[in-house]
Amino acid sequence: MSSIKVVTAAMVAIGDELLSGRTKDKNIGHLADMMTMVGIDLKEVRIVADDEAAIVEAINAVRSRYDYVFTSGGIGPTHDDITADAVSRAFGVECIYESEAMALLGAMYERRNMEFTDARKRMARMPLGARHIPNPVSTAPGFAIGNVHVMAGVPQVFQAMLDALLPGLNVGSPLLSRTVRSPFGEGDIGSPLTEVQKNHPETSIGSYPKFDGKTFSTDIVVRARDPEALAAAEADVQAMIQAIADARAKG
Amino acid sequence: MSSIKVVTAAMVAIGDELLSGRTKDKNIGHLADMMTMVGIDLKEVRIVADDEAAIVEAINAVRSRYDYVFTSGGIGPTHDDITADAVSRAFGVECIYESEAMALLGAMYERRNMEFTDARKRMARMPLGARHIPNPVSTAPGFAIGNVHVMAGVPQVFQAMLDALLPGLNVGSPLLSRTVRSPFGEGDIGSPLTEVQKNHPETSIGSYPKFDGKTFSTDIVVRARDPEALAAAEADVQAMIQAIADARAKG
Structure with missing residues (x-):
């Protein structure tokens, strides 16, 4: 790092x-x-x-x-x-x-x-x-x-x-960010996303609800100054969304 | 009042x-x-x-x-x-x-x-x-x-x-406002507008420059809670703009 x-x-x-x-x-x-x-x-x-x-x-x-x-x-x-x-x-x-x-x-x-x-x-x-x-x-x-x-x-x-x-200006290391779009609302992703955040303490994971007048979806934004930490957390967020989708497909 | x-x-x-x-x-x-x-x-x-x-x-x-x-x-x-x-x-x-x-x-x-x-x-x-x-x-x-x-x-x-x-909510007396559009920039109206504000201390007169890419004009906003105070200050702002226009026409 x-x-x-x-x-x-x-x-x-x-x-x-x-x-x-x-x-x-x-x-x-x-x-x-x-x-x-x-x-x-x-x-x-x-x-x-x-x-x-x-x-x-x-x-x-x-x-x-x-x-x-x-x-x-x-x-x-x-x-x-x-x-x-x-x-x-x-x-x-x-x-x-x-x-x-x-x-x-x-x-x-x-x-x-x-x-x-x-x-x-x-x-x-x-x-x-x-x-x-x-x-x-x-x-x-x-x-x-x-x-x-x-x-x-x-x-x-x-x-x-x-x-x-x-x-x-004297600038810092840029804060890098990746946005992962989730078709699920915050209520569906909140608990597993808390786990992802706990597993990646060197990143800051934000969750931003979007409301189209009928349903909520979520933009999940992962931020970090270290590119490797960013990529690792982003991968886990994507895996989390896939797991929710898989569970629904089975259910 | x-x-x-x-x-x-x-x-x-x-x-x-x-x-x-x-x-x-x-x-x-x-x-x-x-x-x-x-x-x-x-x-x-x-x-x-x-x-x-x-x-x-x-x-x-x-x-x-x-x-x-x-x-x-x-x-x-x-x-x-x-x-x-x-x-x-x-x-x-x-x-x-x-x-x-x-x-x-x-x-x-x-x-x-x-x-x-x-x-x-x-x-x-x-x-x-x-x-x-x-x-x-x-x-x-x-x-x-x-x-x-x-x-x-x-x-x-x-x-x-x-x-x-x-x-x-427990609300106050509404703050009334009138906007007077000035074709002159703030540099032209600043001194006389300061006088208008001094003569109408019970009002708050704001001046907001607008820039269209070439020239500045100004929106002058008169605010007061008392309708008569508002009208008196608004009239003086309008008279001020007319006086500047008249001076230019003569000049």
């Missing part, structure tokens, strides 16, 4: 609109996919309102516990965009109009012959000492301080910022 | 599959819509893994802080369905095979000529003293203890359980 490295992350999705139902979040699922792909374990997600105290509490709760924190939302130019202030407060540093971001934005608005309003200048605010996260879509950068990475809520911009970050 | 009543809620969505990206959650957005409709403020959502300590911590963090807690996931028949155990531990009570749930499930499997396996019996487990939440889709009940309401992760079942709960 090769050496296994585990890297963890949490997400804080920020915005009243996610909690009112007005906007259906798309960033959590995208981050989850990307983390799984590169080999980082997303352990926890919190959705909080545009409320400074709530953002500070969530950021501080997760940043000491996981290797990486990713946030979405609240970095635009309007009064309800308070993520830069909240993250500054969480780290106990000043929130400044960062000079490089001011230059980038100023030049962009000049090119487009648009006024660089006080509202737009808000998009250059970040905690003192933060690094930029480039924004190829609409210029206004995200930022990172410590292990916290602050990105936009608009999915196109969130995705572009994450793409820019991924190559620089 | 009529008397305003505020009722709050949090959600805990439980499941490894939500954090791996395998399943894209649909229950958070649905709960958010329903809470807004009935007049309950959803203040916070946490997504946690199928991990007893993580579930217990999340439940205990939110149940003392909000009027209602709703959970999704982890109440099926397999080894990774541990929500009943975790909620029991959070409340410090025994997790039992509840007799009425055993009778319901036993009768259902007998009608369908199916074996009531040990795995299926797991679905009758709940904290001692919990009330049932009926499940018209697939019989196995959810449950409520204190202010915590435990529902299934399969969206059809989650929605049916929530429908059963809604009429019995």
